[in-house]
Amino acid sequence: MNEPRREGVPTISTSTLGEARFRSPLVQRWDPAHVVGRFVADNHFVRFGADVKLGEANEAPLFEKAGARRRIFFDPAKTRAALVTCGGLSPGLNNVIRSAFLELHKNYGVPEVLGIRFGYQGLNPAEGERSIKLSMEIVEDIHQEGGTLLGTSRGPQDPAVMVDYLRDQRIDMLFCIGGDGTQRGAHALAEEVARRRLPIAIVGIPKTIDNDIEYCDRSFGFTTAVAEAERVIACAHVEAKGARYGIGLVKLMGREAGFIAAAATVASQEVNFTLIPEIPFRLDGDRGLLEALHRRMIERQHAIIVVAEGAGQDLFAPRETGRDASGNIKFQDIGPFLRQKILEFFDQRGPKVDVKYIDPSYVIRSVPANAEDDILCDQFARRAVHAAMAGKTDLMIGHMAGTFVHVPLAMAIGRKRRVQVEGEFWASVLAATGQPAVFA
Amino acid sequence: MNEPRREGVPTISTSTLGEARFRSPLVQRWDPAHVVGRFVADNHFVRFGADVKLGEANEAPLFEKAGARRRIFFDPAKTRAALVTCGGLSPGLNNVIRSAFLELHKNYGVPEVLGIRFGYQGLNPAEGERSIKLSMEIVEDIHQEGGTLLGTSRGPQDPAVMVDYLRDQRIDMLFCIGGDGTQRGAHALAEEVARRRLPIAIVGIPKTIDNDIEYCDRSFGFTTAVAEAERVIACAHVEAKGARYGIGLVKLMGREAGFIAAAATVASQEVNFTLIPEIPFRLDGDRGLLEALHRRMIERQHAIIVVAEGAGQDLFAPRETGRDASGNIKFQDIGPFLRQKILEFFDQRGPKVDVKYIDPSYVIRSVPANAEDDILCDQFARRAVHAAMAGKTDLMIGHMAGTFVHVPLAMAIGRKRRVQVEGEFWASVLAATGQPAVFA
Amino acid sequence: MNEPRREGVPTISTSTLGEARFRSPLVQRWDPAHVVGRFVADNHFVRFGADVKLGEANEAPLFEKAGARRRIFFDPAKTRAALVTCGGLSPGLNNVIRSAFLELHKNYGVPEVLGIRFGYQGLNPAEGERSIKLSMEIVEDIHQEGGTLLGTSRGPQDPAVMVDYLRDQRIDMLFCIGGDGTQRGAHALAEEVARRRLPIAIVGIPKTIDNDIEYCDRSFGFTTAVAEAERVIACAHVEAKGARYGIGLVKLMGREAGFIAAAATVASQEVNFTLIPEIPFRLDGDRGLLEALHRRMIERQHAIIVVAEGAGQDLFAPRETGRDASGNIKFQDIGPFLRQKILEFFDQRGPKVDVKYIDPSYVIRSVPANAEDDILCDQFARRAVHAAMAGKTDLMIGHMAGTFVHVPLAMAIGRKRRVQVEGEFWASVLAATGQPAVFA
Amino acid sequence: MNEPRREGVPTISTSTLGEARFRSPLVQRWDPAHVVGRFVADNHFVRFGADVKLGEANEAPLFEKAGARRRIFFDPAKTRAALVTCGGLSPGLNNVIRSAFLELHKNYGVPEVLGIRFGYQGLNPAEGERSIKLSMEIVEDIHQEGGTLLGTSRGPQDPAVMVDYLRDQRIDMLFCIGGDGTQRGAHALAEEVARRRLPIAIVGIPKTIDNDIEYCDRSFGFTTAVAEAERVIACAHVEAKGARYGIGLVKLMGREAGFIAAAATVASQEVNFTLIPEIPFRLDGDRGLLEALHRRMIERQHAIIVVAEGAGQDLFAPRETGRDASGNIKFQDIGPFLRQKILEFFDQRGPKVDVKYIDPSYVIRSVPANAEDDILCDQFARRAVHAAMAGKTDLMIGHMAGTFVHVPLAMAIGRKRRVQVEGEFWASVLAATGQPAVFA
Numbered sequence A, B, C, D: 001m002n003e004p005r006r007e008g009v010p011t012i013s014t015s016t017l018g019e020a021r022f023r024s025p026l027v028q029r030w031d032p033a034h035v036v037g038r039f040v041a042d043n044h045f046v047r048f049g050a051d052v053k054l055g056e057a058n059e060a061p062l063f064e065k066a067g068a069r070r071r072i073f074f075d076p077a078k079t080r081a082a083l084v085t086c087g088g089l090s091p092g093l094n095n096v097i098r099s100a101f102l103e104l105h106k107n108y109g110v111p112e113v114l115g116i117r118f119g120y121q122g123l124n125p126a127e128g129e130r131s132i133k134l135s136m137e138i139v140e141d142i143h144q145e146g147g148t149l150l151g152t153s154r155g156p157q158d159p160a161v162m163v164d165y166l167r168d169q170r171i172d173m174l175f176c177i178g179g180d181g182t183q184r185g186a187h188a189l190a191e192e193v194a195r196r197r198l199p200i201a202i203v204g205i206p207k208t209i210d211n212d213i214e215y216c217d218r219s220f221g222f223t224t225a226v227a228e229a230e231r232v233i234a235c236a237h238v239e240a241k242g243a244r245y246g247i248g249l250v251k252l253m254g255r256e257a258g259f260i261a262a263a264a265t266v267a268s269q270e271v272n273f274t275l276i277p278e279i280p281f282r283l284d285g286d287r288g289l290l291e292a293l294h295r296r297m298i299e300r301q302h303a304i305i306v307v308a309e310g311a312g313q314d315l316f317a318p319r320e321t322g323r324d325a326s327g328n329i330k331f332q333d334i335g336p337f338l339r340q341k342i343l344e345f346f347d348q349r350g351p352k353v354d355v356k357y358i359d360p361s362y363v364i365r366s367v368p369a370n371a372e373d374d375i376l377c378d379q380f381a382r383r384a385v386h387a388a389m390a391g392k393t394d395l396m397i398g399h400m401a402g403t404f405v406h407v408p409l410a411m412a413i414g415r416k417r418r419v420q421v422e423g424e425f426w427a428s429v430l431a432a433t434g435q436p437a438v439f440a
Helices: A003-007 A025-029 A093-108 A119-123 A159-168 A180-195 A222-242 A259-268 A289-300 A334-349 A371-389 A424-433 B003-007 B025-029 B093-108 B119-123 B159-168 B180-195 B222-242 B259-268 B289-300 B334-349 B371-389 B424-433 C003-007 C025-029 C093-108 C119-123 C159-168 C180-195 C222-242 C259-268 C289-300 C334-349 C371-389 C424-433 D003-007 D025-029 D093-108 D119-123 D159-168 D180-195 D222-242 D259-268 D289-300 D334-349 D371-389 D424-433
Strands: A044-047 A051-053 A062-065 A080-085 A112-115 A173-178 A201-206 A246-252 A273-275 A303-308 A354-358 A395-400 A403-408 B044-047 B051-053 B062-065 B080-085 B112-115 B173-178 B201-206 B246-252 B273-275 B303-308 B354-358 B395-400 B403-408 C044-047 C051-053 C062-065 C080-085 C112-115 C173-178 C201-206 C246-252 C273-275 C302-308 C354-358 C395-400 C403-408 D044-047 D051-053 D062-065 D080-085 D112-115 D173-178 D201-206 D246-252 D273-275 D303-308 D354-358 D395-400 D403-408
Touching (some): A025 A093, A080 A093, A093 A371, A093 D424, A119 A159, A159 A180, A173 A180, A173 A371, A180 A201, A222 A246, A222 A303, A222 A354, A222 D371, A246 A259, A259 A273, A259 A303, A273 A289, A273 A424, A303 A334, A334 A354, A371 A403, A371 D222, A371 D424, A424 D093, B044 B403, B080 B093, B093 B371, B093 C424, B119 B180, B159 B180, B173 B180, B173 B371, B180 B201, B201 B371, B222 B246, B222 B354, B222 C371, B246 B259, B259 B273, B259 B424, B259 C371, B273 B424, B289 B303, B289 B334, B303 B334, B334 B354, B371 B395, B371 B403, B371 C259, B371 C424, B424 C371, C025 C093, C044 C403, C080 C119, C093 C173, C119 C159, C173 C180, C173 C371, C201 C371, C222 C246, C222 C259, C222 C302, C222 C354, C246 C259, C246 C334, C259 C273, C273 C289, C273 C424, C289 C334, C302 C334, C334 C354, C371 C395, C371 C403, D025 D093, D093 D112, D093 D173, D119 D159, D119 D180, D173 D180, D173 D371, D180 D201, D222 D246, D222 D303, D222 D371, D246 D259, D246 D334, D259 D273, D259 D303, D273 D424, D303 D334, D334 D354, D371 D403
Parallel strands (some): A080 A112, A080 A173, A173 A201, A201 A395, A246 A354, B080 B112, B080 B173, B246 B303, B246 B354, C080 C173, C173 C201, C201 C395, C246 C302, C273 C302, D080 D112, D080 D173, D173 D201, D201 D395, D246 D354, D273 D303
Antiparallel strands (some): A044 A062, A051 D044, A062 A403, A395 A403, B044 B062, B044 C051, B062 B403, C062 C403, D044 D062, D062 D403, D395 D403
């Protein structure tokens, strides 16, 4: 079979724990006459992007397609699964927990599914947080609520301690729902498991409200957060128009990637200036932000600015501000800084402006998932279960080209998606705002 | 007629510009056979509160009932009206503008209705803001948007200058939509108008998101703001439950009256501590807030605190912080202060807590009015028009005992409603939170 | 003491089971120094309406003020309470259940509160539905959900059978949450209880999405239903404007009273014709609905009609259509009838119109309560508990003049509120629609 | 280099009007140093699906990538564009109109953009509907409203008449926003234009709330409609649980494809039976729907059924029911039919059930677009403008593998997407409902 060569690109398969010895109970459940397409065959891959430039080499790798396998590694009746949620909240965590539980328990027949409390801390017995045994009663309505039933926390724990716990609790598979740090932790867990040759599957489900995990172009919760952000921008717009020379200034999440700010801008179509971490900007000078804002105010008497929290960090005097529990650098607060700079500028130049600053903070991430994210969460969760039941490990469920794949954790971690400032979507932002491509 | 004596209470009638010379065009419009109850008769009053304590004197005064009069002072075809919105935004301003315009223009047949721009500044020609001539096209969809089409601003203007403007523009009636400061300005305008013996009606429509204007127990926008606040509290609840020893801390509007905080607490039923300006509280000591919070955290591992912006101002070291353009004292920021105190306390006492602070700021006031406020705005606006057309002046539309009245401006200003901390509604807050009656 | 005479109106007190022997535990709970106003004194009444017409006799009766009493009849520690929900759903039922449970259990210390399943059927052992013992866990999140945790059903049961059940289950107080039929059933229960001289309190909480129970001018769920109805009208408006000669036709709840249709019209301000049961209308003739609609279509090319389900029943050929389980007459379906008549008329007269008919049916009543109703439910529920604990019985909590009262059940039942077609609120509808006062 | 051959699949390029003679004004607007990726090169294609089965031939064709071209065919300053919306409403039509106008007018500098009224009727002068000249003022807020500013209608017009109109009005490009019938009409227009060798670009933008247009896996408005449908299902769930043996029955849009029913089911996770046109079902017999429903009722006492309007049409006695103005076969009403069959079945078999039937009809399509659809509309609209400006014609903007393409109209029409009943997404429906794969 010479297909991979013809494709000329790497074919990325994930680690497996061993031979898939059992027939999936889904074969029984799904009427055998109708299941041709519902199981994924071993030769089924997905290209990382469907774009083709004729005459140019296409080096997009092929990832293993996610989905149910006909044969599985674990005997469902003897399997014990566990779920853990880590890092900041994102809309849809409870949906993921619920769908993973239902797929494990009702569809595969796994008798016991544990919910680990408060992130990786719950895998460290020294922290004293006992896990919950999930049940139909517990999960029944949780998909209608924001947050996570299990609680969450930031920061790593010792992989050896956690693997001890998994072994002691006879947990066969662990689903790690979280961002880059969490997936890094999941990879460390999987390596430790492999070192000890334990038959434990570690499967990551990417959770990033900033939508910045590589090989996952749609993360759950993102579209809900964008909808909330659009709502806040609408408020800022109302405030700006209601005041004489009103300026609405909204700070949104986005530490290193400006996806929420960019998407909320395109959704809203009311923003005049969108500032993201990917594009440094100057405040002063003829082509700086403040002069552009001045021109807008003279012309239209009001303006809306959206700034991602990670934008403009170079405008601050350098200083070490420490790191949070996840090891992230603590950012300076660009919102009040910008507000102050704008007030100072217009105090001098005139006219007198009224800056309405809104920092919605947790509000955009604590709401329940919307319908779109409800569906996405269900898709991620059930595919994660399929992967683990098939004995696949050390992987994360990814999303690309409109479908779901298995991404080896070692590939996923440490690489972050950024808004492509020379790409199409950012062009939509420029079209929507009318702002110049750079403030330089 | 000896009725007033029998009531034994003051009967409060409003100033009028003179004889009601014209038959209301509404008599024609409303089928004459069916209008008995739609017009308000001159002997129709409303008692300030329907409570009666048998055996005790009932001194609740009687206010003139608001509503359409059969005979009116102004000839609609020759009338020119104007509307002005002042102070901070409140949901429903555009509904009020629209309904007042429609009642004036379509129902009474007033040919020209002006919208004054940016509050009382728009009545001072030196500010250079020209008024808008309102039309069906302009107002058509505005009730679906938050904010005010006319713009707003804070602060007074010289009554003499404003009356000059009204006279020069041949404006016969001015509707002043705003809070205590605005009604104060309206009263100054009415006094100046009276001094000059001009036939100009000045009618106030109370706008107070804090719901703290006396003789107006339901102000428009309040219930919408409470609904938004409830939404934010739900987010804080989700955050608090999602973190290990999580504390959700929400700051809400309410400078001198805690109605939003109290109502959002009862609506939400998720709050554990509600702090309002009417009740001073101590942080320290056995019966202080921090110890009570500690007990809650030990017992339930999470907590929600709602604090009105005007609460706990005595906890700050005294200093003069100046006044804003409306003359209001600038408050110290209780939210971050409380957050800091809580963190310090638990750093010492343990356990380590995670405080999620949310300050929704303008978000709760910039949203469009909900259905309840849509209706309320329409009621206020049309009654204000009826009052002005009837030649009544120097009054504000009030609301009491489920209905609308005329309140002389001199009575309304300078008296503010407060949450009755010994009353029924605050008892609902205590029942909902389970908090002690005082932290002393 | 000559006060009642001076008032010259009946003072309506409710039945009580006997002497209030116990001090309320709320005295302890509420700091004694601060509870002056939180308890209601025995001489505290509320006038049915605060309107006063000078020179005319004011015959509005005085109702007992609802609220906590200092002394109570039942010993909380030995009390067993039960709740039952009957009739159609209304937003807020779960809030009422939750607040009643919390007030009973947490504030008064009542150890056991039962939830009766599926209305009065649950009080008839022959139906085989066992009651639920309510707990904090069960009620924790129910206020965020529409419907009723307990289930509901229509129709009466034999009072003797139900009182047997109450006695056998040692239930001391029963809260009957439902509409006119339910309160009628509650009164029958109370009479049977009185006949047997049992110390069981029967307290009604009015639930009427149509807002048509007498002595209760604000029923919970109504404002939520109006908000939903407004949303549907907005859809009909969009459909009507999107089609060539588009007519949006919306049928809303309202069998005998058009409050939802009227309030949604005023909230929406987009309706052109509102048809309610209180005002018969003619389709044909120069002053009939169809000609008026024709004029509107020629002038503006689109129109919105809102029709309450009970409107225009006289337009159908008389026939007996039977009654539902609650004994209500089954109505003919005015929506499709009107749609057909409009199509036939314009087929003849031209232009060709496009009628978009929407019947939201259950959607407006199954949604969760909004913030306004959240608060209202809490107020009704806690006052019902206060009444029962004080030993009051055979009453319903009413609402008038902005506050809550005790209404003897015998007064409340069989009298229904109607839209006052000659009153102020209907005038708002006429102002909003511009429709003629009658189609005759 | 022989890349196309290596791909071994058809490379689908669209028709063009001629040489791209002008430099795009976007080159100027976008800072030249930063525009590398914002323009699409001529060799840029997108594979129809990124799935690859190793060892199997991959015959997915390559479609031209949509997006801005560096060189364009029309001189913007001399261009006149027109937009037309046809068929039923879908959330987002106004967003598409607005973004297309803004891209044409503000970004390309096209001086005049016409809005054709009421679908293709507006291109037939005999209908007497004049087009609107779009402006910033007109489009400013329309994206916040459902429906279409331009109005819409069903049914074709004579292509020759329409092309005469385009020529007479000197329209250079027409954007046809609509479903399969509309795109069929657009293709007929393009063919007539080509026959006459006129330099007029015809570009389709697919609008299908049913999401059933081939080569367009995400149509705008779909996710908003699903969110509304989920909301209605939640109401049905509340109703079903609130009644004794309650069955919630919801009819949703979906004539030939059950995407809305399927997606709303996965989003809601509360549905027990989802019936779509793609899968015939039997009512009777051991494996029929009614017995399965009976089992569910015995086990859980309530159930939710979602039925797409086109499902179960074979259950009706055959009869010709005619076609609507778009030529679609009129369907029998499956909702009331099913309701009746269920009632009859349980009347015989017991227990007595209570069926709550909801037909939300237009409500799910008349709401404003949500944030996700706001963004999608903007992407479709601006890409359609780029295509037309580049002189491309007889095409529709498609969506596949997460990106946008040009699809020749001849390929797009007459082929409809269906829910793949043997595919992954339907497996999610089966997982969510627990229903058997077939009722046979």
